[in-house]
Amino acid sequence: MPLYEFICRTCQREFEALVRHDEQAECPECLSRETERKLSLPGIPLVGSTAHAARPTDLPPCGPGCCRLPS
């Protein structure tokens, strides 16, 4: 079973739990089942403005291979 990060809606505690994908984890703090699985898993590329923000600002905005670095 995969390890997921959860956040408890009742006490806002963040925790990790091994659950099947269709199950909700139980909060270890208040034993609530009102938990929410966090979607910010590592390795998933973010869409939108972050792709442009990651580009170095001192390089021309073109793809690799179509222009040379200033030397």
Ligand SMILES: [Zn+2]
């Ligand atoms: Zn809780």
